[in-house]
Every structure is written in structure tokens, then in C-alpha cells.
Amino acid sequence: MQASDIMTTDVVSVRPDTSVFEAATLLAEQHISGVPVIDDHGNVVGILTEGDLLHRVEMGTGKPQRSWLGEFLHSTRKLAGEYLKEHAVRVADIMTENVVSVAPSADLSEIADVLERHHIKRVPVLENGKLVGIVSRSNLIRALADALRPDPQAAASDEAIRHGVLDALQGRRWAMSTENVVVKDGVVHFWGTVSSEEERKAILVSADHVAGVKGVEDHLGYPVVFAQM
Structure with missing residues (x-):
């Protein structure tokens, strides 16, 4: 899948000369956390997010006055930038x-x-x-939800399921040998030893995305260490 497959095409945007107050109202009413800023030629010249609006004098959330030493330790560029975020009234300035x-x-x-x-x-x-669009984290989560939606018609032979699991494990240093993967009646059985709980979980998860799997049986264990006499 590509960006064009999941992006939102009806994009809410603002102009550089839009007031900060209008932009804040737009974010609140549209229930969004950021908007691109578009100039007269349709070019994206910036992006405005909730983070740009957190420290405002109108809300009393401006940066507290620093001591003279604190002021001295920060560059004038940083101090001026903070002042802009707190006081500017045009989107272009923040x-x-x-x-x-x-x-x-x-x-x-x-x-x-x-x-x-x-x-x-x-x-x-x-x-x-x-x-032409915008992709947010929520778009990716929606794509994941669609990808994980089970197909009730999915069916596969034990051999096809086994090949699918082996393909998922191929090239993984933590995977067990191929003979330790057994499939019977759609249920995947994992045998062998692991050296960590993360390895165990990763091996079991390898079967979750294989079509036709009806269940997973964990027969994995840790190596037996014999104390020397």
C-alpha cells in the first residue's frame, strides 16, 4: 500500500495570514491536531500544530520569566522565538x-x-x-485494522500453513530449525529451545499472519543446564 491509498484528500488548511485565533478555532471544531499552511500559489509553506499553540499569553501558559542567568544562557534567537509563539497573531509567525x-x-x-x-x-x-493529501497516524492505524480483519473464507492445507510459517521465520537468527515446526489440522506446533521470552513470543507471533491458522501450540522451552560436580 502507498500514501495515495490511505491519505485523506479533503484536507483542511489555512493561509499564512490566517489569525492564530481562527486557526485554533478550526482545530477545535474539526477535531484535528494540525493543518498545512498554503500560500496563494497552492504551495505548502508550513504546518501549524497544537504544539505551536500550547504556550500563549491569553491562556496564561507562556514561558515563565527566567532569571538573568537563564536569559543569558539562551540565545537571543531562542528567546525571540519563544516570544513569537506566545504573542504572535498570524499563523505565518508561529x-x-x-x-x-x-x-x-x-x-x-x-x-x-x-x-x-x-x-x-x-x-x-x-x-x-x-x-494532494495528508497521512496521519490514525490513517495508518485504520490501514492496520483493515489488514488484520480476518477472512472467514480463508482456508489452507497443513502443508501450505507450514510453508507460510517457515517463510515468516526465514533468515531470523532467533528462529528454531525447520523440523521443529509441525502443523496438524490447522494448528501450528512449535518445538525446540529458546534463550529468552522475547524469542518465544516472536516465534509464536510468526504464525499469526499466516492464512488458515486455527491455533498455535507452544512446546518451546529453555536449555537444560547441568551443574558440574
Whole structure:
């Protein structure tokens, strides 16, 4: 799946000259946590999020006055930036300008990596520099829910199920040998030894995404250590 498959195309946006108060009202009414900022030519020039609106003098949530030493230890750029976040009345003055974006062809793993790496909740989808959609964490969760929805018609032979499990385990250093995977009447039996609880859980989970699996039986154990006399 790609960004174009799951993105929201009816995107709520604001202009750089939109007032902070109008933008805050929009976020509240639309139940969203951020909006892209679009200029007169349709270009994305920034993004405004709830985080940009947290510290406002109107709510009494502005940064407390620092001591003279605290003021001295911070750059004037940082201090001026904080003042803007607290007092500015135009979106252009408080929005994040360095916008992270993805292309419509970006796959979901790339999008998830972008959201995690940049600690953001949504990412605009741009095509030829123009906004065509937006992908949020909720879009990814919805895609996951659809992917995990069981197919009641799914059926597979024991041999097909076994091959599916072995494919899932292939190349994993923590996987047991192939002869320790047995499938009978749709139930996967895992035998062998593991060195950690994480290994045990990972092995058992390998069968969860294989079509036709009716159950999983855990026969895994830890190596027996004999004390030397």
C-alpha cells in the first residue's frame, strides 16, 4: 500500500495570514491536531500544530520569566522565538516552516518511519510541490485494522500453513530449525529451545499472519543446564 491509498484528500488548511485565533478555532471544531499552511500559489509553506499553540499569553501558559542567568544562557534567537509563539497573531509567525513531506507513491513503512523519526503525527503528501493529501497516524492505524480483519473464507492445507510459517521465520537468527515446526489440522506446533521470552513470543507471533491458522501450540522451552560436580 502507498500514501495515495490511505491519505485523506479533503484536507483542511489555512493561509499564512490566517489569525492564530481562527486557526485554533478550526482545530477545535474539526477535531484535528494540525493543518498545512498554503500560500496563494497552492504551495505548502508550513504546518501549524497544537504544539505551536500550547504556550500563549491569553491562556496564561507562556514561558515563565527566567532569571538573568537563564536569559543569558539562551540565545537571543531562542528567546525571540519563544516570544513569537506566545504573542504572535498570524499563523505565518508561529508555524513550522521546514515541512516534512512524502510523495503519493511512498509506501507505508516509509511513512511510519518518517512519523517516528521526526516525532510528528501527520505528514503532507505532495505531488509536484502541490498538496494532494495528508497521512496521519490514525490513517495508518485504520490501514492496520483493515489488514488484520480476518477472512472467514480463508482456508489452507497443513502443508501450505507450514510453508507460510517457515517463510515468516526465514533468515531470523532467533528462529528454531525447520523440523521443529509441525502443523496438524490447522494448528501450528512449535518445538525446540529458546534463550529468552522475547524469542518465544516472536516465534509464536510468526504464525499469526499466516492464512488458515486455527491455533498455535507452544512446546518451546529453555536449555537444560547441568551443574558440574
